Amino acid sequence: MSSGDKSSLSQRGKMVGGFCKHVLESTNDALGSQFNWIYFVPLIVIGSFFMLNLVLGVLSGEFSNERNRVERRMEFQKCRFRAMFQTAMVSYLDWITQAELLKLQSDSKRGGYGWRWYKNL
Numbered sequence: 001m002s003s004g005d006k007s008s009l010s011q012r013g014k015m016v017g018g019f020c021k022h023v024l025e026s027t028n029d030a031l032g033s034q035f036n037w038i039y040f041v042p043l044i045v046i047g048s049f050f051m052l053n054l055v056l057g058v059l060s061g062e063f064s065n066e067r068n069r070v071e072r073r074m075e076f077q078k079c080r081f082r083a084m085f086q087t088a089m090v091s092y093l094d095w096i097t098q099a100e101l102l103k104l105q106s107d108s109k110r111g112g113y114g115w116r117w118y119k120n121l
Helices: 003-031 033-110
Strands: none
8 A cells, every 4th residue: 555545545534434433423412422332333333233244244145155166176177087097098999999909900910819719720
């Protein structure tokens, strides 16, 4: 924050404090100093309760959004892992099939002692 921002914040605080002071002085003039609590205590309690509920509502909403984001990310990672596993499995099976075919071709060129050895009996 720059010094200009700090001074404007302190001026706003003085304005709000001045307004509250004006209300306090007005109630002192109208009712006397012993009845100020009838206005200010409920104002503070209800205002605090309202602000607390407001903050908790915002936090609850943010945690709910974060939970949904994490669940979607986990689902995406599961789908990605399944796709990668399927791709790897298909590649592995293709590799094994090609290796078996090459083995059979080399065995047939050498005299046929491959997996079909029982036909030679």
